[in-house]
Amino acid sequence: MAEAFDSARHITIGQYMPGRSLIHQWDSRYKLAAFTLYIGAVAFCQSYAGNIAGLAICLFTVFLARIPLGYALKGLKPALPFLLILALLQLLFNGKVYANGQVYWQYGFVWLTEGGVRLVIVSTMRFVDMMLFVSVLTLTTTTTQLARAMHSLLRPLEKMKVPVHAFCMMITIALRFVPTFALEMDKIRKAQAARGASFGTIPWWRIIKRTQSVFPLIIPLFQLALQRAEQLIEAMESRGYRSHGRTSFRSFEARTADVMLLFVAIGASYLLIWL
Amino acid sequence: MSLSEFAVQVEQLSHTYMKGTPFQQEALHDVYFHAKPGECVAIIGHTGSGKSTLIQHLNGLLLPQTGQVNVLGLELSESNRCALPEIRRQVVVLFQQPEDQLFEKYVADDIAYGPLQYGLPKKEVIQRVKHAMDFVGLPFETMRNRPIYALSGGQKRKVALAGLLALDPQVIVLDEPTAGLDPTSRQELLYKIKRLSRDEGRTIIFVTHSMEEVSLLADREYVLAGGSNVADGTTREIFANRELIHRYRIGTPQSVELVHTLIVNGYDMNSSTFGVEETVAEVRKLLRQEVG
Numbered sequence: 234m235a236e237a238f239d240s241a242r243h244i245t246i247g248q249y250m251p252g253r254s255l256i257h258q259w260d261s262r263y264k265l266a267a268f269t270l271y272i273g274a275v276a277f278c279q280s281y282a283g284n285i286a287g288l289a290i291c292l293f294t295v296f297l298a299r300i301p302l303g304y305a306l307k308g309l310k311p312a313l314p315f316l317l318i319l320a321l322l323q324l325l326f327n328g329k330v331y332a333n334g335q336v337y338w339q340y341g342f343v344w345l346t347e348g349g350v351r352l353v354i355v356s357t358m359r360f361v362d363m364m365l366f367v368s369v370l371t372l373t374t375t376t377t378q379l380a381r382a383m384h385s386l387l388r389p390l391e392k393m394k395v396p397v398h399a400f401c402m403m404i405t406i407a408l409r410f411v412p413t414f415a416l417e418m419d420k421i422r423k424a425q426a427a428r429g430a431s432f433g434t435i436p437w438w439r440i441i442k443r444t445q446s447v448f449p450l451i452i453p454l455f456q457l458a459l460q461r462a463e464q465l466i467e468a469m470e471s472r473g474y475r476s477h478g479r480t481s482f483r484s485f486e487a488r489t490a491d492v493m494l495l496f497v498a499i500g501a502s503y504l505l506i507w508l
Numbered sequence: 509m510s511l512s513e514f515a516v517q518v519e520q521l522s523h524t525y526m527k528g529t530p531f532q533q534e535a536l537h538d539v540y541f542h543a544k545p546g547e548c549v550a551i552i553g554h555t556g557s558g559k560s561t562l563i564q565h566l567n568g569l570l571l572p573q574t575g576q577v578n579v580l581g582l583e584l585s586e587s588n589r590c591a592l593p594e595i596r597r598q599v600v601v602l603f604q605q606p607e608d609q610l611f612e613k614y615v616a617d618d619i620a621y622g623p624l625q626y627g628l629p630k631k632e633v634i635q636r637v638k639h640a641m642d643f644v645g646l647p648f649e650t651m652r653n654r655p656i657y658a659l660s661g662g663q664k665r666k667v668a669l670a671g672l673l674a675l676d677p678q679v680i681v682l683d684e685p686t687a688g689l690d691p692t693s694r695q696e697l698l699y700k701i702k703r704l705s706r707d708e709g710r711t712i713i714f715v716t717h718s719m720e721e722v723s724l725l726a727d728r729e730y731v732l733a734g735g736s737n738v739a740d741g742t743t744r745e746i747f748a749n750r751e752l753i754h755r756y757r758i759g760t761p762q763s764v765e766l767v768h769t770l771i772v773n774g775y776d777m778n779s780s781t782f783g784v785e786e787t788v789a790e791v792r793k794l795l796r797q798e799v800g
Contacts, residue, residue, distance in 0.1 A: 250530055304529050423569050424609035427601040428671055429625035431593070449621070452611035 248412055250372045256298035257373045260491035261382035267498030268370045274502035275362045281351075283508035284358040290501055291365045298373045308368045309361060316357055324353045371408065380405035381481060398476050406465070410458075417457055418450065425449045514578070515679055515711045516543040516566055516599075521575035523561050535561040537735045538575070545678075548705040548712040550722045550743075552758060553732035559715045560604075562732070563681050566713065567599040568592045580678060597626055599679040604687060606668035607661060615659070616641070616652035619671045626675070633674075640670040644700060662693030669700070680704060682714040686721065698724060720761045723747070723782050731756060748780035763787035770794070 251257075256264070275287045295305045325343050338345040371379070380401045387397045422432065432450075435443045518541040524534045536558045543549045553559045564570040565577050568584045568591075577584040580598055582591045603609070612618035616637050623633045638648040644666040656667065665685075672680065685701065686694040702725055705712045716722060722729060722743060729746050731739040739752050746752070747764045750771075760768070767781045767790065781790045 301530060307529075420603065421609055423564065424601075424603045424606065426569060427567060427596065427603070428609075429596065429622040429675060431625070449609075449611045453608055457608060 248372060249375050250300060252299055252373065254297060254299045254373070255494075256294060256369065259373075259494055260485060260487050261374050261378040262385050262485055263487065263491045263495040264370065264374060265379065265382040265386060267495050268366055270498055270502040271505075272363055272366055274505040275359050275366075278359070278505045278508065279355060280508055281354070283505050284355055284362070286508055287362045287505050288358060290505075291362050291369075294369050295365065298369055300369065300372055305365060305368055305372070309364055312360070312364060316360055319360075320353045320357050323356065324349060327352060376405050376409050379408070381485070385485065396476075398479070402476070410461070413461075414454065414458065418454055421450055421453045421457075513544065514542050515545040515547070515580055516541065516713065517576075517578040518542070518562070518565065519576045519578075521562070521565060521572055521577060523558075523565070523570060523573055525561075527573070535735050539732070539735070539737055541730055541737075543679075543711055543713055545711055546705070546709045548714075548725050548727050550726035550729045551713065551715045551732060552717075552719075552722065552729055553715075554757075556734075557732040558735040559732055560683060561735075563601060563683055563713065563715060566679070566681050567596050567601050569601070593626075597675055598677055599681065600672040600675055600677040601681040602669060602672055602683065602685060604683045607664035610656050610664060610667060610671075613655055614652065615646065615654050615656060615667055616648075618656060618667055619674050622671055622675045636674045636676065637670075640673040643673060643703075644670045645696065646670065662689055662696075665689065665693070665697065669697075673704075677710070679711040679713065682712070684715055684717065686716075686718070701725060717759070719747075719759050719764070723761050723764070731758065744780045744782060747782040750779065766791070 259267075271287075271290065275284070278284055278287060292302070295302055324345065327349050335347045336344060337347070337350075374382075383404065384397060384401045387395075387401070391397050422430075426432075430446075430449055432446065435446055437443060518539060521536055521539045521541075522534070523536040524532055526532045539558065539562060541549075541551075541562060551559050551562065561570065565572060565584070566579060568577075568579075571577075571584060571586050571589075579595055582588070582595055584591070584595065610618050612621065619637045619640055620633050623636050628636070637652070641648045641651060646663065646666055656664065659667065669685075682701065686697055689697065698721060701712060701714070704710050705725065712725070714721075714725070726743050728742050729740060730737060731746065731752070733756055738756060739746065739749070741749075746758075747760065750768055752758070753760055753768075761782065763784050763786075764782050767777055767779065767787060770791075771777050771779055775794060777790055777794060781787055
């Protein structure tokens, strides 16, 4: 019975950590733009050097935001199995597609090539970078700030009849409820354990049995999610929520430092792509 | 006192949530708690006093970070994880809003979940489900094939309780069992709990805000505040301690309130009076004195 009831502890995405660091105080519009640029740059960066630089920038941001490094890295832990499987699949089956450079080993359709190995390393690093960036962004920015930043950055699209506001609202709500559902999940897991459930004791190859064993978690969680959604709708409507013509309590005011930081970010992203 | 005298024994228990993260928070500090077999013990305290954390230690959902937890003669600790299935079978916990944990489509299936998890033979499971349903007041024949989503809140809670009773536990832990129920369902549930304790001799530990419930059910109480013990004793002792009641804003039953008010106003009464009948008797005595 190896079980721990603390999903909430492993989820750093969507958690806000109050603080007064440089990153915390950065105007969220500029911060969002800068982080989007970084993530874009990391996505396009093909070389080892570029990715190492990306990782360095990442860690430097974590340091600037005064987030304990261990805590930021913990968020990666649940993603590790996916990363490994993804890396393995890419290593085995993508070699032929990226068949530039030396072929190390070949058997049937499995090709291990230099290009393939590079792809695996680069894409794993990319993934880590992106997750860290998103963690830093959400740890230092409240969801309301984030949604408003997104709203103001995407505003031009409203002219093209894109429902920007509804879209931003959806994202805010989704992010806001990640930790809530993690806590809810812990509660249900405990309640089921208290009446005899033991999770993770059925070997993985008995797929049907193993799937059935999580029904006691998944079904109540879905019920709660639907209930919550309904409550949220009612709460919003009873407070007169409309999607158009909304004003906000606080208005953005960019300071020079905010703009400077954005330029630093643009420079760094440029560097990443060309490295 | 020897270990075997208690069904549940907690000594110097401390617990910190999310240890090693920026969000860490101490929920329990040097807490002790004892319950003898067959006793009905209440845990009282405000939100954030550590009640819920404490009861999660009683069946090993949380394991002690420091301190000892001994349940039915078994030590609960990281190194003794193999005792957990046995302990969870003997000690069940009914959490707040237990109706949220029901997941099967039909009533009887959900109640049978626990016993089936422990691998009991089908025949015995059916027997236990029937017994548990009859006990909580859901007639087996008519209710077993009802879909759960069609039940009322009070009925769902009965299903949740039956699901635990089907495990035939020795110790039953209830976290605010009557919260959010209408008065009738509430009365009914309290009566069921009383029967579990008095007639079936099971050890009952319950968390509550309601002193009416305490005076109705509990033999002894523990009062927690800010993650530490602040008082414990028999129901009579706790209710007699006016200073304690005021300091921790324990909501007293109306009968106790009346007695305390009379004492404050200079009437000579026994301050350890509680319960409706006793209070009535005391007030009668007082009236007789006044008249005479």
